[in-house]
Amino acid sequence: MKFRELLEKQVVIFDGAMGTMMQKIGLAAGDIPELLNFTDPRGLSEIYRAYARAGSHVVSANTFGSVEYKVEGCGYSVEEIIEKAIAVAKEAVADFGTLVAMDVGPCGKMMAPAGDLTFDEAYRVYGRQAEAAQAAGADLIIFETFADIYEMKAAILAAKEKTSLPIVCSVTFQEDGRMLMGTDPVTMVTALQDLGIDALGVNCSLGPRQIAPIVTEVLQHCRIPVIVQPNAGLPRVENGETLYDVTPREYAEICGDFVRAG
Secondary structure, X not given: OOHHHHHHHOOOOEOOOOHHHHHHOOOOOOOOHHHHHHHOHHHHHHHHHHHHHOOOOEEEOOOOOOOHHHHOOOOOOHHHHHXXXXXXXXXXXXXXXXXXXXXXXXXXXXXXXXXXEOHHHHHHHHHHHHHHHHHHOOOEEEEEEEOOHHHHHHHHHHHHHHOOOOEEEEEOOOOOOOOOOOOOHHHHHHHHOXXXXXXXXXXXXXXXXXXXXXXXXXXXXXXXXXXXXXXXXXXXXXXXXXXEOOOHHHHHHHHHHHHHOO
């Protein structure tokens, strides 16, 4: 079943964290995660299958940082990385009927005037990724963990104009209830929901309890499906290991509340 058809019929379950899972199979600090598509596709496949067995309708390919600024000099082009990543994920979950999303994070540069990244350059960079995703056979694109509404707009417009893929957009908020550049939840929804995307919401940075007031605001104003992917609480480091303070049961209960709220 295609993503838009699935979205019309039921609550859609995405996968969980990828970064921490990749660390468990050997990703070291400072490594380029996308290189695992070439050096350890078997390890990545096990992660995807674990999420599919757990009930995920969608898994996210290992492409979060597959932007030219981050992978330059790694030995592979943006297109080669995306093609390989989508292929690894699709092969891993083929028996489950699970969809594969091209996962796209922020490009790593600040938009002007705070930084030197122009809207046109951001549009070009995200358009290149989007075209590669469609060529590789991705079922949808998820833009996630964006902190700048202007950058997210560039990404959406590029993907809409260069592909026919469904688009899910997810931004990140700070503890003060605003995005890094100061955008509040209502403004975020107002600015993005009419750009032709398929779902909109929030992810990362905060745990399920901390993100709940933001989700409430988003649900009050959003006319399209809402995606919510909180952290498992706020991270802390003990003896060199990153730990989270929310149990699986507590996480599931709060996410159940989100589903019941719409």
